[in-house]
Amino acid sequence: MYSSSPADPPLVREPLHAPVAHLIRGGVVEGIHYGSVVVLGADGQVQFQLGDIEAAFYPRSAIKPVQAVAMLRAGLPLDGDLLSLAAASHSGEERHLAGTRRILELAGLTEDDLRNVPDMPYDPAVRDAWVREGRLPSRLAQNCSGKHAAMLWTAKLNGWSLDDCLDPAHPLQQAIAEIVEDLTGQQVAQVTVDGCGAPLFSVSLHGLARAVARITTAAPGTPEARVADAMREHPEMASGSGRDVFALMRAVPGLLAKDGFEGVQVAALPDGRAIAVKIADGANRARIPVSAAALSRAGVDPALLAEFAGEPLLGGGEPVGYVRPVRALDPVPFTACV
Secondary structure: OOOOOOEOOOOOOOOOOEEEEEEEEOOEEEEEEEEEEEEEOOOOOEEEEEOOOOOEEOOHHHHHHHHHHHHHHOOOOOOHHHHHHHOOOOOOOHHHHHHHHHHHHHOOOOHHHOOOOOEOOOOHHHHHHHHHHOOOOEOOOOOOHHHHHHHHHHHHHOOOOOOOOOOOOOHHHHHHHHHHHHHHOEOOOOEEEOOOOOEEEOEEHHHHHHHHHHHHOOOOOOHHHHHHHHHHHOHHHHOOOOOHHHHHHHHOOOOEEEEEOOOEEEEEOOOOOEEEEEEOOOOHHHHHHHHHHHHHHOOOOHHHHHHHOOOOEEEOOEEEEEEEEOOOOOOOOOOOOO
16 A cells, blocks of 8 residues: 555646647648646656646546556456456457456356446457448447456455446445555545446546556565556557557557547556656547657657657648647657658
Protein backbone atom coordinates (compact mmCIF):
# COMPACT_ATOMS: atom_id res chain seq x y z
CA MET A 1 0.00 0.00 0.00
CA TYR A 2 1.23 3.48 -0.83
CA SER A 3 -0.97 5.68 1.31
CA SER A 4 -3.46 5.02 4.08
CA SER A 5 -4.96 8.43 3.44
CA PRO A 6 -5.40 9.32 -0.25
CA ALA A 7 -5.57 13.01 -1.11
CA ASP A 8 -8.86 14.72 -1.78
CA PRO A 9 -10.56 13.81 -5.07
CA PRO A 10 -9.81 15.94 -8.13
CA LEU A 11 -12.29 18.69 -8.86
CA VAL A 12 -15.14 17.95 -11.26
CA ARG A 13 -14.97 20.90 -13.63
CA GLU A 14 -14.67 21.73 -17.31
CA PRO A 15 -11.02 20.81 -18.00
CA LEU A 16 -8.80 23.71 -18.98
CA HIS A 17 -7.34 21.90 -21.99
CA ALA A 18 -4.71 23.55 -24.18
CA PRO A 19 -3.67 23.03 -27.80
CA VAL A 20 -1.55 19.87 -27.97
CA ALA A 21 -1.41 19.15 -31.72
CA HIS A 22 -1.85 20.95 -35.01
CA LEU A 23 -3.36 19.46 -38.13
CA ILE A 24 -1.13 20.80 -40.91
CA ARG A 25 -2.28 20.59 -44.53
CA GLY A 26 -0.22 22.22 -47.25
CA GLY A 27 1.70 24.30 -44.73
CA VAL A 28 -1.48 25.74 -43.15
CA VAL A 29 -2.88 24.92 -39.70
CA GLU A 30 -6.18 23.37 -40.73
CA GLY A 31 -7.22 22.14 -37.30
CA ILE A 32 -6.21 22.11 -33.65
CA HIS A 33 -6.52 19.26 -31.19
CA TYR A 34 -6.86 20.34 -27.57
CA GLY A 35 -5.95 18.18 -24.60
CA SER A 36 -3.70 17.76 -21.60
CA VAL A 37 -0.32 16.12 -21.06
CA VAL A 38 1.76 15.27 -17.99
CA VAL A 39 5.33 13.95 -17.83
CA LEU A 40 6.69 12.57 -14.56
CA GLY A 41 10.37 12.16 -13.77
CA ALA A 42 11.85 9.09 -12.12
CA ASP A 43 11.43 10.87 -8.77
CA GLY A 44 7.67 11.13 -9.33
CA GLN A 45 7.75 14.90 -9.76
CA VAL A 46 6.05 16.67 -12.66
CA GLN A 47 8.71 17.49 -15.26
CA PHE A 48 6.32 18.90 -17.83
CA GLN A 49 2.63 19.69 -18.04
CA LEU A 50 0.32 21.16 -20.62
CA GLY A 51 -3.38 21.79 -20.22
CA ASP A 52 -5.23 20.59 -17.13
CA ILE A 53 -3.65 17.60 -15.37
CA GLU A 54 -5.59 17.94 -12.11
CA ALA A 55 -9.24 18.04 -13.20
CA ALA A 56 -11.35 14.91 -12.79
CA PHE A 57 -11.56 12.83 -15.95
CA TYR A 58 -12.37 9.26 -16.94
CA PRO A 59 -9.28 7.23 -17.89
CA ARG A 60 -11.41 4.64 -19.67
CA SER A 61 -9.43 1.48 -20.47
CA ALA A 62 -6.12 3.12 -19.49
CA ILE A 63 -7.11 2.20 -15.91
CA LYS A 64 -7.08 -1.55 -16.67
CA PRO A 65 -3.56 -2.22 -15.34
CA VAL A 66 -4.74 -0.79 -12.01
CA GLN A 67 -7.85 -2.98 -12.08
CA ALA A 68 -5.64 -5.99 -12.76
CA VAL A 69 -3.45 -5.14 -9.75
CA ALA A 70 -6.58 -4.99 -7.60
CA MET A 71 -7.70 -8.43 -8.76
CA LEU A 72 -4.28 -9.94 -8.01
CA ARG A 73 -4.38 -8.41 -4.56
CA ALA A 74 -7.77 -10.07 -4.11
CA GLY A 75 -6.31 -13.48 -4.97
CA LEU A 76 -6.58 -13.85 -8.75
CA PRO A 77 -3.97 -16.52 -9.68
CA LEU A 78 -2.98 -15.30 -13.13
CA ASP A 79 0.37 -14.48 -14.69
CA GLY A 80 1.89 -14.28 -18.16
CA ASP A 81 -0.27 -14.02 -21.25
CA LEU A 82 -3.56 -14.53 -19.41
CA LEU A 83 -2.78 -11.78 -16.92
CA SER A 84 -1.92 -9.47 -19.81
CA LEU A 85 -5.30 -10.34 -21.31
CA ALA A 86 -6.99 -9.52 -18.00
CA ALA A 87 -5.59 -5.97 -18.37
CA ALA A 88 -6.37 -5.77 -22.08
CA SER A 89 -8.45 -3.90 -24.57
CA HIS A 90 -7.92 -6.72 -27.02
CA SER A 91 -8.52 -6.78 -30.76
CA GLY A 92 -10.72 -9.86 -30.90
CA GLU A 93 -8.08 -12.05 -32.51
CA GLU A 94 -8.44 -15.81 -32.05
CA ARG A 95 -5.69 -15.83 -29.41
CA HIS A 96 -7.70 -13.31 -27.37
CA LEU A 97 -10.89 -15.35 -27.60
CA ALA A 98 -9.01 -18.54 -26.72
CA GLY A 99 -7.34 -16.84 -23.76
CA THR A 100 -10.62 -15.55 -22.40
CA ARG A 101 -12.15 -19.02 -22.73
CA ARG A 102 -9.17 -20.38 -20.80
CA ILE A 103 -9.67 -17.92 -17.93
CA LEU A 104 -13.33 -18.89 -17.78
CA GLU A 105 -12.46 -22.60 -17.83
CA LEU A 106 -9.98 -22.15 -14.99
CA ALA A 107 -12.75 -20.44 -13.03
CA GLY A 108 -15.24 -23.19 -13.82
CA LEU A 109 -17.37 -20.75 -15.82
CA THR A 110 -18.53 -20.29 -19.41
CA GLU A 111 -19.07 -17.46 -21.88
CA ASP A 112 -22.69 -17.32 -20.73
CA ASP A 113 -21.46 -16.09 -17.34
CA LEU A 114 -19.82 -12.97 -18.82
CA ARG A 115 -21.52 -9.67 -17.94
CA ASN A 116 -19.92 -7.37 -20.52
CA VAL A 117 -21.90 -6.16 -23.54
CA PRO A 118 -21.82 -8.21 -26.78
CA ASP A 119 -19.80 -6.61 -29.56
CA MET A 120 -17.85 -7.31 -32.72
CA PRO A 121 -14.03 -7.56 -32.61
CA TYR A 122 -12.26 -4.22 -32.19
CA ASP A 123 -9.68 -4.73 -34.93
CA PRO A 124 -11.17 -3.63 -38.29
CA ALA A 125 -9.64 -6.52 -40.25
CA VAL A 126 -10.83 -9.09 -37.73
CA ARG A 127 -14.25 -7.46 -37.61
CA ASP A 128 -14.55 -7.52 -41.39
CA ALA A 129 -13.70 -11.22 -41.40
CA TRP A 130 -16.46 -11.84 -38.86
CA VAL A 131 -18.96 -10.01 -41.02
CA ARG A 132 -17.97 -12.02 -44.08
CA GLU A 133 -18.39 -15.22 -42.10
CA GLY A 134 -21.81 -14.16 -40.82
CA ARG A 135 -20.72 -14.18 -37.19
CA LEU A 136 -22.71 -12.09 -34.73
CA PRO A 137 -21.60 -9.84 -31.87
CA SER A 138 -20.58 -11.75 -28.75
CA ARG A 139 -19.45 -11.04 -25.22
CA LEU A 140 -16.29 -13.04 -25.90
CA ALA A 141 -15.31 -10.83 -28.86
CA GLN A 142 -15.88 -7.56 -27.01
CA ASN A 143 -12.52 -5.97 -26.23
CA CYS A 144 -12.91 -6.12 -22.43
CA SER A 145 -13.85 -9.82 -22.19
CA GLY A 146 -10.52 -10.81 -20.64
CA LYS A 147 -11.00 -8.32 -17.82
CA HIS A 148 -14.57 -9.45 -17.27
CA ALA A 149 -13.57 -13.12 -17.14
CA ALA A 150 -10.90 -12.24 -14.59
CA MET A 151 -13.41 -10.24 -12.55
CA LEU A 152 -15.77 -13.22 -12.43
CA TRP A 153 -12.99 -15.54 -11.29
CA THR A 154 -11.85 -13.06 -8.63
CA ALA A 155 -15.39 -12.80 -7.31
CA LYS A 156 -15.83 -16.58 -7.27
CA LEU A 157 -12.55 -17.14 -5.44
CA ASN A 158 -13.69 -14.76 -2.70
CA GLY A 159 -17.17 -16.23 -2.40
CA TRP A 160 -18.76 -13.07 -3.77
CA SER A 161 -21.89 -13.12 -5.89
CA LEU A 162 -21.46 -13.19 -9.66
CA ASP A 163 -24.74 -11.86 -11.03
CA ASP A 164 -24.20 -8.36 -9.64
CA CYS A 165 -20.39 -8.25 -9.79
CA LEU A 166 -20.49 -5.06 -11.92
CA ASP A 167 -22.48 -3.12 -9.32
CA PRO A 168 -20.24 -0.36 -7.88
CA ALA A 169 -21.36 -1.47 -4.40
CA HIS A 170 -20.22 -5.07 -5.00
CA PRO A 171 -17.22 -6.16 -2.88
CA LEU A 172 -15.14 -6.71 -6.04
CA GLN A 173 -15.71 -3.18 -7.30
CA GLN A 174 -15.16 -1.75 -3.84
CA ALA A 175 -11.82 -3.57 -3.72
CA ILE A 176 -10.90 -2.17 -7.13
CA ALA A 177 -11.88 1.35 -6.09
CA GLU A 178 -9.64 1.03 -3.03
CA ILE A 179 -6.63 0.12 -5.18
CA VAL A 180 -7.42 2.90 -7.67
CA GLU A 181 -7.21 5.35 -4.77
CA ASP A 182 -4.10 3.67 -3.38
CA LEU A 183 -2.13 3.77 -6.63
CA THR A 184 -3.31 7.17 -7.87
CA GLY A 185 -2.87 8.65 -4.40
CA GLN A 186 -6.23 10.40 -4.52
CA GLN A 187 -9.85 9.68 -3.79
CA VAL A 188 -12.17 8.84 -6.66
CA ALA A 189 -14.16 11.88 -7.78
CA GLN A 190 -17.07 10.18 -9.54
CA VAL A 191 -18.17 6.69 -10.53
CA THR A 192 -20.00 5.90 -13.76
CA VAL A 193 -20.33 2.95 -16.15
CA ASP A 194 -17.76 2.25 -18.86
CA GLY A 195 -18.77 1.10 -22.32
CA CYS A 196 -18.32 -2.56 -21.40
CA GLY A 197 -20.63 -2.25 -18.37
CA ALA A 198 -17.99 -2.20 -15.62
CA PRO A 199 -17.74 0.65 -13.11
CA LEU A 200 -15.42 3.47 -14.20
CA PHE A 201 -13.64 5.64 -11.66
CA SER A 202 -12.80 9.28 -12.25
CA VAL A 203 -9.33 10.43 -11.22
CA SER A 204 -6.93 13.07 -12.55
CA LEU A 205 -4.48 12.72 -15.42
CA HIS A 206 -1.70 13.31 -12.90
CA GLY A 207 -3.07 10.53 -10.69
CA LEU A 208 -3.27 8.11 -13.62
CA ALA A 209 0.39 8.72 -14.51
CA ARG A 210 1.37 8.27 -10.88
CA ALA A 211 -0.50 4.95 -10.68
CA VAL A 212 1.19 3.43 -13.72
CA ALA A 213 4.60 4.66 -12.55
CA ARG A 214 4.02 2.88 -9.26
CA ILE A 215 3.15 -0.30 -11.16
CA THR A 216 6.39 -0.24 -13.18
CA THR A 217 8.61 0.54 -10.19
CA ALA A 218 7.15 -2.02 -7.78
CA ALA A 219 9.30 -4.71 -6.21
CA PRO A 220 9.59 -8.01 -8.10
CA GLY A 221 6.85 -10.50 -7.31
CA THR A 222 4.34 -7.90 -6.12
CA PRO A 223 0.95 -7.71 -7.85
CA GLU A 224 2.05 -4.46 -9.51
CA ALA A 225 5.25 -6.01 -10.88
CA ARG A 226 3.37 -9.10 -12.06
CA VAL A 227 1.00 -6.92 -14.09
CA ALA A 228 3.85 -4.87 -15.57
CA ASP A 229 5.82 -8.00 -16.46
CA ALA A 230 2.83 -9.71 -18.05
CA MET A 231 1.86 -6.74 -20.22
CA ARG A 232 5.43 -6.01 -21.33
CA GLU A 233 6.18 -9.65 -22.12
CA HIS A 234 2.87 -10.20 -23.90
CA PRO A 235 1.86 -6.87 -25.49
CA GLU A 236 0.02 -8.76 -28.23
CA MET A 237 -2.42 -9.96 -25.56
CA ALA A 238 -2.82 -6.54 -23.94
CA SER A 239 -3.88 -5.02 -27.26
CA GLY A 240 -3.42 -6.72 -30.64
CA SER A 241 -0.84 -7.43 -33.29
CA GLY A 242 -1.89 -4.46 -35.44
CA ARG A 243 -2.31 -1.87 -32.70
CA ASP A 244 -0.16 1.20 -32.12
CA VAL A 245 0.19 0.51 -28.40
CA PHE A 246 1.59 -2.95 -29.21
CA ALA A 247 4.13 -1.38 -31.56
CA LEU A 248 5.02 1.26 -28.95
CA MET A 249 5.84 -1.33 -26.29
CA ARG A 250 7.89 -3.28 -28.82
CA ALA A 251 9.81 -0.17 -29.88
CA VAL A 252 10.74 1.18 -26.42
CA PRO A 253 12.53 -1.32 -24.15
CA GLY A 254 10.83 -1.78 -20.79
CA LEU A 255 7.86 0.46 -21.62
CA LEU A 256 4.42 -0.33 -20.22
CA ALA A 257 1.72 1.39 -22.27
CA LYS A 258 -2.07 1.32 -22.21
CA ASP A 259 -4.57 3.22 -24.33
CA GLY A 260 -8.17 4.11 -23.61
CA PHE A 261 -11.15 5.33 -25.59
CA GLU A 262 -11.67 9.07 -25.99
CA GLY A 263 -8.01 9.82 -26.65
CA VAL A 264 -6.38 8.55 -23.45
CA GLN A 265 -2.84 7.15 -23.29
CA VAL A 266 -0.59 6.30 -20.38
CA ALA A 267 2.92 4.86 -20.41
CA ALA A 268 5.71 4.31 -17.90
CA LEU A 269 9.30 3.10 -17.85
CA PRO A 270 10.89 0.79 -15.26
CA ASP A 271 12.57 3.72 -13.46
CA GLY A 272 9.24 5.50 -12.91
CA ARG A 273 9.34 8.03 -15.71
CA ALA A 274 5.77 8.25 -16.96
CA ILE A 275 3.46 10.14 -19.27
CA ALA A 276 -0.30 10.50 -19.51
CA VAL A 277 -2.25 12.09 -22.35
CA LYS A 278 -5.87 13.07 -22.85
CA ILE A 279 -7.01 14.34 -26.24
CA ALA A 280 -10.11 16.43 -25.62
CA ASP A 281 -11.99 15.42 -28.77
CA GLY A 282 -10.98 11.76 -28.41
CA ALA A 283 -9.04 11.71 -31.68
CA ASN A 284 -6.69 8.76 -32.11
CA ARG A 285 -4.78 10.59 -34.83
CA ALA A 286 -3.50 13.00 -32.19
CA ARG A 287 -3.12 10.51 -29.31
CA ILE A 288 -0.05 8.68 -30.58
CA PRO A 289 2.05 11.60 -31.91
CA VAL A 290 1.35 13.60 -28.75
CA SER A 291 2.23 10.58 -26.60
CA ALA A 292 5.44 10.03 -28.56
CA ALA A 293 6.41 13.68 -28.03
CA ALA A 294 5.70 13.34 -24.32
CA LEU A 295 7.87 10.21 -24.13
CA SER A 296 10.64 12.15 -25.85
CA ARG A 297 10.21 14.82 -23.16
CA ALA A 298 10.58 12.01 -20.59
CA GLY A 299 13.96 11.12 -22.06
CA VAL A 300 13.15 8.30 -24.49
CA ASP A 301 15.45 8.32 -27.52
CA PRO A 302 13.50 10.10 -30.32
CA ALA A 303 14.93 7.60 -32.81
CA LEU A 304 12.85 4.89 -31.11
CA LEU A 305 9.73 7.00 -31.57
CA ALA A 306 10.10 8.00 -35.21
CA GLU A 307 7.41 5.62 -36.46
CA PHE A 308 4.89 7.21 -34.09
CA ALA A 309 5.09 10.71 -35.55
CA GLY A 310 1.60 10.26 -37.00
CA GLU A 311 0.03 9.07 -40.21
CA PRO A 312 0.19 11.46 -43.18
CA LEU A 313 -2.84 13.39 -44.33
CA LEU A 314 -3.67 12.60 -47.92
CA GLY A 315 -4.80 14.80 -50.78
CA GLY A 316 -5.64 13.04 -54.01
CA GLY A 317 -4.02 9.94 -52.58
CA GLU A 318 -0.72 11.72 -51.90
CA PRO A 319 0.71 12.97 -48.56
CA VAL A 320 -0.01 16.69 -48.16
CA GLY A 321 0.11 17.16 -44.39
CA TYR A 322 0.42 15.65 -40.94
CA VAL A 323 -0.57 15.96 -37.28
CA ARG A 324 2.28 17.63 -35.35
CA PRO A 325 2.53 18.14 -31.57
CA VAL A 326 2.60 21.81 -30.67
CA ARG A 327 6.04 23.33 -30.15
CA ALA A 328 5.40 23.81 -26.43
CA LEU A 329 5.35 20.01 -26.19
CA ASP A 330 7.83 19.13 -28.91
CA PRO A 331 10.31 21.97 -29.53
CA VAL A 332 12.10 19.86 -32.16
CA PRO A 333 9.23 18.24 -34.07
CA PHE A 334 9.45 14.79 -35.55
CA THR A 335 10.25 14.58 -39.26
CA ALA A 336 7.15 15.67 -41.15
CA CYS A 337 5.14 12.96 -42.88
CA VAL A 338 5.13 14.81 -46.19
